[in-house]
Amino acid sequence: MKKTFLLVFMMIICMNAIARNLFNFSISLINLPFPPYQRNIIRLIETEKGDLYGIISQSPFNKGKIIIIEGTDKIHERERLPDDILQVDSIIFNPDLTWTWDRSFKKIITLNNSGVLEIYEGNGPGKQIMKISGTRPFEPQGYQISRSFALDKTGNLYTAGKDGFLFKFDPETQKIEKLNIRLPSVRGRKPWASLDASALADDGTIFLGTFDGYIAQFNPETQTIVNLGKPLRQQRIQTLIFFKKNLFGIGGEPDGLPRWFIYNPETRGFQLGGTLKDEKNRLIYEFVNTAILRKDGTIIGSFSGRLGSLFKIETGK
Amino acid sequence: MLICWNKYGFLKLSVSFIFFLLISFPCISQPDKKGFIECEMFPIPESFHNGSGYTALETGYDGNIYVGTAFYGSSAHLVRFNPRTLKWEDLIDAHKITRETGKGLDSQSKFHAKILVDADGVIWAATKQGNENFIERPEFAENPSGYPGGHLFSFNPKTGIVTDHGILIKQQGIMGGSIDRKRKKIYFWSDPKQHFLVYDIETGSVRDLGQTGGYPRYTAIDKRGRVFGTGRPGIVWMYDPETDRLYDLAVRLNGPGTYKDPYAMIISNDGDKIFAVAIGGEYVMEFDLSSISFSDRNPDTDGSIICYHAGKSFPEQAGKPGDQHTAVCGKDGCLYFPNVIDKTPYLMRYDPEKKSVECLGIIKVKGRPELNPLHAQGACTTKDGTIYMKFISAGAGKLMPYSIVRFNRLSARK
Numbered sequence: 001m002k003k004t005f006l007l008v009f010m011m012i013i014c015m016n017a018i019a020r021n022l023f024n025f026s027i028s029l030i031n032l033p034f035p036p037y038q039r040n041i042i043r044l045i046e047t048e049k050g051d052l053y054g055i056i057s058q059s060p061f062n063k064g065k066i067i068i069i070e071g072t073d074k075i076h077e078r079e080r081l082p083d084d085i086l087q088v089d090s091i092i093f094n095p096d097l098t099w100t101w102d103r104s105f106k107k108i109i110t111l112n113n114s115g116v117l118e119i120y121e122g123n124g125p126g127k128q129i130m131k132i133s134g135t136r137p138f139e140p141q142g143y144q145i146s147r148s149f150a151l152d153k154t155g156n157l158y159t160a161g162k163d164g165f166l167f168k169f170d171p172e173t174q175k176i177e178k179l180n181i182r183l184p185s186v187r188g189r190k191p192w193a194s195l196d197a198s199a200l201a202d203d204g205t206i207f208l209g210t211f212d213g214y215i216a217q218f219n220p221e222t223q224t225i226v227n228l229g230k231p232l233r234q235q236r237i238q239t240l241i242f243f244k245k246n247l248f249g250i251g252g253e254p255d256g257l258p259r260w261f262i263y264n265p266e267t268r269g270f271q272l273g274g275t276l277k278d279e280k281n282r283l284i285y286e287f288v289n290t291a292i293l294r295k296d297g298t299i300i301g302s303f304s305g306r307l308g309s310l311f312k313i314e315t316g317k
Numbered sequence: 318m319l320i321c322w323n324k325y326g327f328l329k330l331s332v333s334f335i336f337f338l339l340i341s342f343p344c345i346s347q348p349d350k351k352g353f354i355e356c357e358m359f360p361i362p363e364s365f366h367n368g369s370g371y372t373a374l375e376t377g378y379d380g381n382i383y384v385g386t387a388f389y390g391s392s393a394h395l396v397r398f399n400p401r402t403l404k405w406e407d408l409i410d411a412h413k414i415t416r417e418t419g420k421g422l423d424s425q426s427k428f429h430a431k432i433l434v435d436a437d438g439v440i441w442a443a444t445k446q447g448n449e450n451f452i453e454r455p456e457f458a459e460n461p462s463g464y465p466g467g468h469l470f471s472f473n474p475k476t477g478i479v480t481d482h483g484i485l486i487k488q489q490g491i492m493g494g495s496i497d498r499k500r501k502k503i504y505f506w507s508d509p510k511q512h513f514l515v516y517d518i519e520t521g522s523v524r525d526l527g528q529t530g531g532y533p534r535y536t537a538i539d540k541r542g543r544v545f546g547t548g549r550p551g552i553v554w555m556y557d558p559e560t561d562r563l564y565d566l567a568v569r570l571n572g573p574g575t576y577k578d579p580y581a582m583i584i585s586n587d588g589d590k591i592f593a594v595a596i597g598g599e600y601v602m603e604f605d606l607s608s609i610s611f612s613d614r615n616p617d618t619d620g621s622i623i624c625y626h627a628g629k630s631f632p633e634q635a636g637k638p639g640d641q642h643t644a645v646c647g648k649d650g651c652l653y654f655p656n657v658i659d660k661t662p663y664l665m666r667y668d669p670e671k672k673s674v675e676c677l678g679i680i681k682v683k684g685r686p687e688l689n690p691l692h693a694q695g696a697c698t699t700k701d702g703t704i705y706m707k708f709i710s711a712g713a714g715k716l717m718p719y720s721i722v723r724f725n726r727l728s729a730r731k
Contacts, residue, residue, distance in 0.1 A: 033616035036565050037527075061562065234458065255487050256458035275453070283454055285510045286528070306527030306563065307549070 029278050029303075030310035033075055038062040041302035041310065042095055044292045045085070052300065053081060054310075057095035064093025069300075069310070088120050098147050102171035103155040109171060111159060115143045117167070119174060129169065130176050134162025136191045144191055150198035150206045152220040158206065164193025166218070166225075184214040184227035199240035199247060201265070207247050209237025215249065215263060215270075231261040231270040238288040241299055248299070250276070254287045284311075354664050354678035356706070356722035358685060361386060362405050365394040368710030368719050372494070372534055372643070373442060374695030375432035379474050382697065382705055383408075383440050384721060385428020389448045390421050393428045395440075395472065398721060400699075408472050411444050414481050415468055422446055422456035423464045430467075430505055431494035431535060431695075435518070440472040445490020445508055454509055457488050467491035469503075469516060485514055485523045493546060495538035500558055504536060504544045513556060513563055526563050529554045534642070535581045539606055540588030547578045553604065553622055564619040566609060572626030574599050581644040583652060585669065592652040592667060593624075594641040600626035601652065601667045601674050631656050632663050632676035639663075645696035645704060647728020653704055655680060655693040662691055664724075680722075688717045702729030 032039045034056070043055040051068060058064035066078045066087075081087045085105040091097060098111040108120040115133020118126035136142045150158040157169045164183040169176045185193040189212055197209040208216045208225075213235045215228040234252045241248045247263040260273040276284040284303060291301025291311075299313040361370070366386035373385025373395075382398040392412035398405055411425035412418065419425065426447030433441040446456050446464045456464040466484035469491065473480075485491055489507040491514075496503050501518040506529055513526040530549035537545045541559075548554035548565055555564045570576045579593030579602055591604040608623035615621075631638045639658030647653050652667040662680040667673075682688045695707040704727045710719040 031617060035614070035617060035619045036563065039617075233461070252458065257454065281452060283452070283509065307530050 025313050027276060027278050027284070028312050028314075029284075030075075030312060032067075032309055034065075036306045038065070039306070039308040040095065040289065040304055041067075041308060042289050043092065044290050044300060044302065045081075046292060046294055047082060047085070050295055051082070052294070053078070054302070055092050058093040059095075064089070075310075086120070086122070088123055091120060091126075098145060098149070098159075100149040100151070100157065102157070103151065107171050109149060109157060109169065111145055111149075113143060113145060115145055115161065117159075117169065117176065119171065127174075129174065130167075132159070132161030132167050132176075132178075133194070134191060144194045144211070146195035147211075148195045148197050148209075150195070150208060150218070151200060152206060153200070153204045154220075156220065158195075158198075158218070158220070160193060160195040160208075160210075163190040164210075168220075179223060181218070181223060181225050183208060183210045184216050184225075185210065185212055196237040197240040197249070199242040201242045201247075202245070205265070207240055207242060207263070209240050209249060209251070211235060211237075213237060213251055215240075215247070217265070228263060228268075229270070231263070231272060232259055234259065239291040239301060241291055241293050243293050243297070243299070250288050250291070252287075254304075257283065257285060258288055278311075352678050353681045354724070355681050355683045356690075356724050358682045358688070358690075358718075358720045358722050359398060359403065359405075360718040360720040361396060361398075365396050365405075365407060366719055367391075370694055370707055370709060370719060371427060371429040372431045372695045373428040374705060374707045374721065375434055375440075375697045376699045376705070377434055377440055377474055378438040380699065381474070382699075382721060383432045383442070383472075384695075384707065385430075385432060385442050386719075387427040387429070387447055388424075389426050391424055391426060393426050393444055393447070395428055395432075395442050395470065400703075400723070409442065409470055409479055411468065411470075414470070414479060417465060419462075419464065422448060422450065423460070423462070425468060427490070430491050433494055433496040433503060435496060435501075436498040438474055440474065441469065441494075441496065441503060442472070443467050443469045443485070443491035443494065443505060445492060449509075451509075457509065464488050464490070467507075482516075482521060485516060486512065486525060493533060493536040495536045495544050497538060497542045497544075497558065500542055502542075502558070504538070504556065506533070506536070506546065508532075513554075515556075526556070529563065530565075531578065533580065533582060535583065535644075537582045537584040537591045539584055539591075543606075545582060545591055545604070547580070547582065550578060551576060552618060555609070555622075564611075565617070566620050566622040567615040567618040568604075568624045569608075569613070569621050570626065571623050572600070574626050576624060580642065581654065583644050583646050586646055586648075586650045590669065592627075592644065592646065592669070594630055594644050594652075594654050594656075596640055596642065597638055598630055598641060599638045601628050601630050601654075601665075603627045603669065627667060627669070627672055628674035630654075630665060630674065631658055632665070635659070635661070635663065640692070643693050643696045643706065645698055645706075647698055647704060648700075648702035648730050649728045651728060653696065653724075653728060655706065657691050660689065660691060662689070662693070677727075682717075682722065690717050690720075690722060698728060702726045704728055 041054040042057045045053045054067045056065045116131045117129040120126040146159045166179045166181045183193040194211045199207045206218045217226045232251045238250045252258045262271045286303040286305045289302045289304045369387040386394045395409035425444040427445045430443040445467045467490040469482040486507045492508045493506045503516040505514045515524045531547040533547035544556040577595040577598045582593045593602040603625045611620040613621045635658040644654035664677040690708040693706040704724040
């Protein structure tokens with residue numbers, strides 16, 4: 001009995017130590033040298049060379065802009081993205097479109113507000129592939145649009161369409177396939193099961209976050225999905241990042257507060273971190289637009305809104 | 318005073334005028350020779366609050382004083398004080414009208430925003446959550462039955478009808494408050510997310526124009542309908558109804574000292590300037606609205622505005638600034654504000670014509686010398702230049718009851 005107690009006690013100590021290491025991060029906010037309404041970074045890209053670019057969305061007061069971020073104090077506007085990255089202005093500055101590049105950055109794949117998947121290989125109109133999204137019950141124009149594409153290790157893209165079904169799209173062959181797999185949802189909420197965020201793990205597993213706040217684990221090889229549950233009471237998964245063998249996520253509704261969590265695939269457990277605070281212990285209130293894991297191991301992302309800012313998370317060694 | 322003109326009219330007027338002066342002169346609040354200024358105290362009935370209240374204080378066109386109370390953990394009230402009968406009347410019990418039953422942090426426990434009076438005399442008041450935990454915000458979003466969000470109410474003094482116009486923004490409280498009587502718009506900002514809200518009185522719709530970046534107690538509206546408030550550090554935001562957008566203006570300081578973000582911002586009577594004071598601020602500030610420039614700006618702002626440090630905000634003998642939570646523009650065009658330094662409440666006056674600040678004395682309650690009114694949270698002026706201030710139940714020595722106090726005709730026109 002004593003041995004069991006001691007064993008359990010030691011396990012708790014070890015788990016706490018691991019958790020402390022993971023939880024030991026701080027968020028620092030980076031002010032952007034742009035006027036209000038011109039600070040809403042909707043996409044971050046780190047190039048092969050390690051250059052970090054940001055795309056600021058268009059607004060009634062701004063045409064949209066491209067910036068390069070060198071450290072935290074040198075943020076400049078740029079005319080264009082690097083030549084080896086396709087730039088279609090009507091797509092990349094549009095805050096209402098879901099879009100991504102393919103693995104080669106030569107093509108842009110979009111999901112428009114009517115739920116039609118399109119592919120762009122240059123400026124000009126895109127090629128329509130297929131209507132994949134559906135409408136919510138009793139809302140004939142209320143398309144439930146996924147907000148993310150997931151990329152697997154071989155370059156295939158995945159997103160969710162009508163009633164939460166996953167679609168697989170190969171940008172090379174432009175072949176689209178509706179999989180017999182659905183994002184998790186409770187009964188009656190299938191029409192709301194769109195893809196909000198995704199992250200690719202080192203072993204090829206894709207983690208998916210849904211509009212209703214569920215996290216799922218998808219194996220593209222076996223085409224199986226496991227519902228991992230709903231870590232937060234709130235809807236929406238704002239961002240997912242896989243790092244250090246763990247899934248880091250921020251969730252919550254746009255009119256609520258962002259809250260973070262960590263999922264450990266080994267223990268299959270969630271750890272909830274609560275609300276986000278900056279280095280001065282002030283609450284962060286705005287929705288996360290985008291976040292990426294940089295090659296140096298830091299997470300960089302952006303908070304939305306009129307006074308949008310960049311944030312940097314040091315995750316500890 | 319009734320004056321009848323006849324062949325002896327001139328004589329009658331003179332007699333009446335002298336009589337009026339004789340009876341009214343002792344009633345005017347004036348600094349006495351010992352350095353005190355007396356006010357009359359009117360405690361707010363205890364059943365309407367638990368000792369506190371904020372900016373919600375205004376004079377109605379009916380001459381009554383409208384007061385919003387705080388009742389932490391329960392239901393805030395909008396009450397009315399009749400200066401003629403000295404009677405209080407309960408107008409709005411927030412929970413009774415909204416049928417909400419929230420407790421603790423989830424209750425409609427403050428009428429904090431400035432009470433606004435429309436051209437037709439209708440009174441507008443808005444609620445927020447109370448006793449906030451500013452670090453964690455446990456009332457916000459975690460619990461679906463948490464704080465529902467602040468309500469906007471109107472009260473029509475002519476009909477006595479109270480209308481609940483609903484929650485303006487989910488789970489957030491309502492702060493600030495300016496009214497554009499010409500455009501029929503009301504402006505607030507939301508707490509805690511600091512979003513600027515535009516409420517259209519005619520359509521009953523509300524729009525969210527995004528983050529302002531500051532926590533101003535007051536917002537000021539100028540004669541062009543532009544609304545101003547404290548934004549990010551060193552920045553004043555401005556809403557322009559012509560372009561229907563918010564601008565961030567970098568403050569360019571003209572004068573001595575260091576700029577401190579204002580807490581109370583008050584529009585001048587001519588609508589051309591904003592007077593301001595800050596908590597712990599060393600200077601009375603004057604923002605020149607004609608100085609707004611969109612060519613001179615910092616990289617992260619839209620433009621700039623010049624702020625003059627008009628004079629020291631505290632009496633010379635005190636030697637340092639103190640707590641300045643509220644201010645009001647008097648009928649004489651001067652700015653009146655209390656400044657509490659080392660638990661001594663000084664009443665200060667800034668004269669924008671002379672560009673001078675003077676101390677009118679230490680505030681004392683008439684007939685209650687044992688009371689020390691320390692924390693004025695709201696202020697308003699009446700037609701005759703009388704200034705009312707609202708003091709919470711706190712203080713050194715004997716506890717001051719939560720009250721409004723009256724400085725009779727203190728700011729009557731010069």
